[in-house]
Amino acid sequence: MVTTKDIAIKLGFSVSTIGRALSGDPRISEKTKQAVRKAAEELGYVGNLPARMMRGGSSNLIGLILPDIQNDFFASIAQALSESCDREGYRIVLSITGDDPETEMRHIRDFVGARVAGIILVPSAGLKREGVALLRQVPHVQLLRYASGPDDLWFGIDDNDAMERAASHLLDLGHRRIAYVAASERLSTGRRRLEGVHEAYRKRDIAPEALTVCLGTPTATWGERAVNEVLAMPERPTAILSGSAHVTMGIIAALRRARVDIPDQMSVIGFGDPNWSEWWQPPITVIRPPIQSLATNCALWFMDRLRTPGDQLVASYHAISSSELVLRSSTGRPAGD
Incomplete structure (x- = not known):
């Protein structure tokens, strides 16, 4: 590994001068600093962060x-x-x-x-x-x-507001049996998003029993499994609302595998707005966070x-x-x- 000693030998300076130049010491002229930086770059010198921090420097x-x-x-x-x-x-x-x-x-x-x-x-x-x-x-x-x-x-x-608006859109279209597939309430985002869905039902005085809640790990695998369970219900929901970006991928995959037509047989709202959601057929309605x-x-x-x-x-x-x-x-x- 290249050291300050190697730079000192190349330029004919003392090791202490090299160290001061690399650290930006005001006592060293700008001409010398430039020469040292150029030599350090040519030799492939990499500063020793722990050593610099022991001398009172800070990490970047x-x-x-x-x-x-x-x-x-x-x-x-x-x-x-x-x-x-x-x-x-x-x-x-x-x-x-x-x-x-x-x-x-x-x-x-x-x-x-x-x-x-x-x-x-x-x-x-x-x-x-x-x-x-x-x-x-x-x-x-x-x-x-x-x-x-x-x-x-x-x-x-604002997870609560985002999910309330999404659920409200489905309710205003006439959906009552909505499946909400999302992350566990153990996560703060999971709790607030579920509260938003419930709030949409409360504001319209619609019985919350019409809502199917499927909470698990925020993964595509969980999204697929939850949708398969939803599709097997005797009176299955007419819309699925996702509360997680990963879960959305699983929902779409499961519906496609089951040959469920979107939106004629099942309306879908995803979470997040990856590039594929716009060119998917049909393009997916989504909650787009300001990432x-x-x-x-x-x-x-x-x-x-x-x-x-x-x-x-x-x-x-x-x-x-x-x-x-x-x-x-x-x-x-x-x-x-």
Whole structure:
């Protein structure tokens, strides 16, 4: 590995001069700094972050903890966060937990041990007390989901309102037997989205018994299994509302496999707006969260917080964004209506 000694030999400078030049010491002339940076680049020098931090420097790494990155929803969030942080001189380090609390805690511990500048996390439903204790040692902010215990700093969407508007659209079309397929209420997003669906029924004074609720893990596999159960019901629902991006993929796959016509036999509203939802036949009506702006605002606010003196930091901050209901061709009036 190339060291500062190698750069010093190449330029005929002392190792201490090289170190000061690389750290931006004002005592070193700009001409010397440029020569050192050029030589470092030519030799392939990579700075020793732990050593720099021991000398009082700071990390420019931000840990990003996500449940998964196999769908457009979280992948888009990671992309937007990475771009925003990069423009401000920070680098995103990605961690995938699979929504497993043990994996989540281990990754939090690794980030804290690596002395990252901060952590942005989408917490699991079972965030452990040990994980909470570790988070309190480093600046952090929660994104999308909210777990009690860590600092009260959160960027999310108005899940209740988004799902109420989606359910209201189906009810206004004449649907009463709606299947809501989504993530467990153990997740904060799961709770708030289900509350929104119930609110739509309450506002129209429609008996909630007409609603079929299928809650599980936010995966495509769960979406498929839930839809298969719905289709086997003696008096099956006339519409399916998804409360998760991954679940939406499973719903569409199961309906296609069962040759259920959308929307003539089953109206569908998905969650998230991946590219395929618009060109699918028929194009899918979706709840479109403001992923790009949400992630960008979270990143910029968090980096500003990292630069703010401790005595000026706020103890609590919530930023809530609204989603859009995008009407396409996958919803219609119930058959025979």
